[in-house]
Amino acid sequence: MPAGATSCPPGGFTLQWNLSRGVTMGWTTIKQIFSDHEQLLNQVLEVRGWIRTQRESKNFAFIELNDGSCFKNLQVIYSDTLANFNEAVKYPLGSALKITGTLVASPAAGQPFELQAEKIEVIGLSALDYPLQKKRHSFEFLRTIPHLRPRTNTFMAVFRVRSLLAYAIHSFFHERGFVYVHTPIITGSDCEGAGQMFRVTTLDLKNPPRRQDSEIDFNQDFFGKETNLTVSGQLNVEGFCLAFNRVYTFGPTFRAENSNTQRHASEFWMIEPEIAFADLGDNMQLAEDMLKYIIRFILEQAPQEMEFFNRFINTSLLQRLQRVLDAKFEHITYTRAIELLQKADSVFTFPPQWGSDLQTEHERYLSEKVFQKPVFVTDYPKEIKAFYMRLNDDGRTVAAMDLLVPDVGEIIGGSQREERHGVLKQRITEMGLKTEDYEWYLNLRKFGGVPHAGFGLGFERSVMYLTGMENIRDVIPYPRTPKNAEF
RNA sequence: UCCUCAGUAGCUCAAUCGGUAGAGCAGAUGGCUGUUAACCAUAAGGUUGGGGGUUCAAGUCCCUCCUGAGGAGCCA
Numbered sequence: 001m002p003a004g005a006t007s008c009p010p011g012g013f014t015l016q017w018n019l020s021r022g023v024t025m026g027w028t029t030i031k032q033i034f035s036d037h038e039q040l041l042n043q044v045l046e047v048r049g050w051i052r053t054q055r056e057s058k059n060f061a062f063i064e065l066n067d068g069s070c071f072k073n074l075q076v077i078y079s080d081t082l083a084n085f086n087e088a089v090k091y092p093l094g095s096a097l098k099i100t101g102t103l104v105a106s107p108a109a110g111q112p113f114e115l116q117a118e119k120i121e122v123i124g125l126s127a128l129d130y131p132l133q134k135k136r137h138s139f140e141f142l143r144t145i146p147h148l149r150p151r152t153n154t155f156m157a158v159f160r161v162r163s164l165l166a167y168a169i170h171s172f173f174h175e176r177g178f179v180y181v182h183t184p185i186i187t188g189s190d191c192e193g194a195g196q197m198f199r200v201t202t203l204d205l206k207n208p209p210r211r212q213d214s215e216i217d218f219n220q221d222f223f224g225k226e227t228n229l230t231v232s233g234q235l236n237v238e239g240f241c242l243a244f245n246r247v248y249t250f251g252p253t254f255r256a257e258n259s260n261t262q263r264h265a266s267e268f269w270m271i272e273p274e275i276a277f278a279d280l281g282d283n284m285q286l287a288e289d290m291l292k293y294i295i296r297f298i299l300e301q302a303p304q305e306m307e308f309f310n311r312f313i314n315t316s317l318l319q320r321l322q323r324v325l326d327a328k329f330e331h332i333t334y335t336r337a338i339e340l341l342q343k344a345d346s347v348f349t350f351p352p353q354w355g356s357d358l359q360t361e362h363e364r365y366l367s368e369k370v371f372q373k374p375v376f377v378t379d380y381p382k383e384i385k386a387f388y389m390r391l392n393d394d395g396r397t398v399a400a401m402d403l404l405v406p407d408v409g410e411i412i413g414g415s416q417r418e419e420r421h422g423v424l425k426q427r428i429t430e431m432g433l434k435t436e437d438y439e440w441y442l443n444l445r446k447f448g449g450v451p452h453a454g455f456g457l458g459f460e461r462s463v464m465y466l467t468g469m470e471n472i473r474d475v476i477p478y479p480r481t482p483k484n485a486e487f
Numbered sequence: 488u489c490c491u492c493a494g495u496a497g498c499u500c501a502a503u504c505g506g507u508a509g510a511g512c513a514g515a516u517g518g519c520u521g522u523u524a525a526c527c528a529u530a531a532g533g534u535u536g537g538g539g540g541u542u543c544a545a546g547u548c549c550c551u552c553c554u555g556a557g558g559a560g561c562c563a
Contacts, residue, residue, distance in 0.1 A: 055522050062522055077521080092514090108521050133498060133513045134524050140555065141498065196561095232563095257561060258488055270563060349559090360559075413563065458563030471556095483554085 031069035033103065037113050046100045047074060047115065048123065050151065053134050056089040063117075065097065071157060071304045075110075076101065078117035093134070094126035094151065139474050146478050146487055154312070157305035158475055161298060162463050168297035169250060169271055169459075172290050178273065179244040182251065183233030188225055189437060196256035197228035198266075229254035234272050234454065235388070235441055238417065241274035241452055242444055248273040250459075258482050262471045263409065265460065267480040274454035280390075280399040280416040283453035284376050287403055287412050288329045290457070291374070295321050298466050305467075314468030320406070321466070323373060330375035334358075334397065337366060337377050344369075357384045358402075360409060367404040374405045387431040388441075389415040390451075391423055401455070408465045414455020421445040 027046040049067030056062075059080045064073040076099055082088060091097070101117040131145050132152060142149040149155040170180065186200050202222040203209065209217040218226045233249035240247045249272045256266065273290075275282060299306055299321065310318045332340075341352035341362050346369070350359045358366075358377070367375050379397040382389070389398035403412035418424040424445055428435050435442070463475040473479040478487045 053524075055525050057522075057525090058519055060520065060522085062525090064523080075523080079520090106521090108523080110523050128514060129497070130513095131497070135498070135512055136524075137498065143555090253563080255562075259561065260488090260556095261558080261560090261562095262556095264562070268563070410563070456563060461563060 027098070029069035030065070030067045030072065030074045033074060033113075033115075034070060034072060037103065040103050041105065041113065042102060044100065044102050044118070045115065046098065047076075048098050049074070049096070051091060051093050051095050051097065051126070052151075053093060054089070054091070061085075061089050063097070063099075065099065065115075066151075066156075068156075071153075071160070071308065075106065075114040076117050076120075077114050078120060082117065082120060084120060088120050091122065092126040092128055092130050093132060094130040094148075095122060096124035096126075097121065098123050139471065143473055143479070150477075153308065155474075157302075157308050158463070158467055158469060159477065161302050161305050161467055162475060164298055164301050165294060165459070165463055165466065166250070168294040168301075169290075171297070172293045173246075173248050173273065176246065178246040178248050179240065181233075181237050181240045181244075181247050181249050183230065183236040183249045185230055185252065186223075186227050187230045188223060188227050196258075197231055198254050198256045200227045200229060231255055232270070232272065232456065234274070234456065237272060237274050237454075238441070238452065239444055241276050241454070242448065242450065245276045246273070260482060262473075263461065263464075265472050265476060265479055265481055266485075268472070268476070269459035271457040271459055272454060274452060276450050276452045278416075278453045279451055280378065280401060280453055283414055283416060283455060284329075284331070284378075284401055284403075287376075287401075287414065287455055287457075288374075291403075291412075292325055294462065295325055295466065309468045317468040324405075327373040329403070330371045330373060331378065332366070332375060333378050334380045337362075340370060341365065355381050355383065363402075363404045363409055364406075367409075368406045372406060374403055376401050376403050382427075385415070387427045387433060388417050388424070390418045391427065399453075403455075405465060408461055411461050411465060412455050412457050414453065416451065416453040419445055419449045419451050421449065 027048050028040070030047060030049065033040060033045070033047070047065060047067060049065040052064040052066045052073050054061060054063050061078055063076040063078070065076050066073045078085065078088065078101075080086075098121040099115065099117050100119040101115040103113055104116045106112060106114045132148060137152070139154075142152065142155070150159055173180070187197075200222075201218075203216070203218075203220070209220045211217045218224070221227070231253060233251065233253075237247055237249050249270070251269065252267060253270045254267055255264075257264070273286060275286065299318075306318065314320075335354065337358065338352050338354050341348070344365060346365055348359070348361050348365075350356075350361070352358070352362055357380075366377070367373070378399070378401045379392060380400045380402075381396060382391060382398045385398050385400045389400045391398055399416035401412075401414050402410050405411050418427060421442060425435055425442060428438055428442075460472050460475050464470070464472060467475065469475050473481060
């Protein structure tokens with residue numbers, strides 16, 4: 001739960017941090033004022049930040065200043081005894097100021113203390129057509145100004161949580177001995193599985209070199225072959241898993257699918273852990289531990305932001321997250337899930353049927369109606385899953401798992417990998433793929449292969465789940481979606 | 488990519504059956520001694536997304552394109 005109203009918890013920078021780097025910056029952060037206001041009371045301080053809002057009367061005025069160090073604003077009061085009072089009341093919203101004044105107890109309700117300004121200097125004036133106003137803006141409008149929206153409460157909270165969440169993920173894995181592997185962004189193989197890829201080329205698109213048969217001659221391209229942006233680091237990281245035992249990737253991923261939904265972006269980040277000497281059960285335990293760890297981490301490190309989300313974005317957010325922390329995640333096989341869905345009272349647009357993939361409406365029913373908490377669905381028919389997933393003894397299902405969470409849907413997808421050389425080779429052929437494209441991958445089974453497993457976690461979907469934000473475009477600084485790569 | 492809805496002042500929205508395009512906020516000017524999205528007053532602010540059509544008359548009806556949102560598929 002959030003600390004008292006006067007604290008500004010971890011997540012911003014501090015003067016101590018500056019001093020430890022041998023830099024005396026000479027001004028005080030708002031974060032520090034909120035945490036040390038009792039000692040700082042009646043002292044003269046300098047602050048630097050941007051005007052969030054300003055209210056003026058005839059002889060005095062208030063500025064709410066935000067310096068990015070913490071979620072809260074500092075109320076600054078100044079009177080017409082200031083030499084530049086008449087100019088100051090006209091400084092537009094968004095202007096950057098350097099203010100010197102005394103920290104005093106506030107006589108009015110709403111804030112325990114305020115800065116009594118003695119000097120207000122402009123560092124950078126804002127123009128009169130500053131798009132952000134003293135009112136609520138729609139997310140759609142703010143998406144048109146992604147370079148300015150981090151100056152709003154919601155987006156300042158979102159992107160601080162996003163930053164902390166990345167830290168939480170590294171922290172979780174490093175505490176458990178995982179090695180962080182940077183798999184390539186540019187990939188030379190198109191064997192990473194389904195998903196349209198973005199071509200990477202230096203060829204002249206207006207006049208590409210042709211072979212005898214008039215096909216484009218990629219031998220003359222930069223890498224001497226066709227290359228694309230990666231859609232997953234999994235296959236690559238498996239090699240490192242069989243050396244380091246516990247590894248993970250965390251980096252950008254690119255999908256050229258023409259997806260227009262709240263949950264899809266063309267460029268997004270993915271976390272892919274891979275563990276050796278492990279089966280599907282170990283894999284699911286890791287996923288559950290990780291999800292709970294990052295929730296706990298964010299609740300502790302960003303209480304003000306989380307309180308804000310709970311008030312203005314989704315009023316059941318904190319309750320929902322607390323329930324996840326308290327719950328033991330549910331486990332259910334695909335076959336059982338189909339049975340449950342077929343017996344359900346709800347009428348589905350697509351009747352559930354063994355052999356077909358679960359529809360969004362089915363997933364929502366399971367996580368939101370039946371269990372009302374995260375649920376792992378396991379052991380899918382082999383035909384609807386990737387070739388590298390381990391074939392179960394029944395010969396018709398594979399050791400796959402999807403984690404479905406209420407409101408967001410599929411947040412994690414993973415599997416135990418097929419470690420048996422012969423079975424894997426046969427699966428590649430069955431799926432209509434060419435074994436020669438997977439020689440190096442098959443080699444991992446030839447040279448000391450062991451049972452191993454892993455999963456992929458959509459980073460943005462995690463941010464959405466933790467903040468209650470409903471559109472992926474609002475948790476990415478500069479989102480890329482079909483027909484949108486501005487800025 | 489498919490389905491549905493939407494696009495009117497800088498922003499958020501209104502405009503009845505097709506009949507002179509309005510309000511709040513922001514911005515401007517003036518007022519106000521403790522404000523919290525401050526408040527009060529005044530003036531200003533428009534090629535109704537682009538193009539074409541029907542009509543005496545189109546923000547409104549038709550066609551088309553563009554853009555956005557929601558849903559579906561694909562997935563993370």
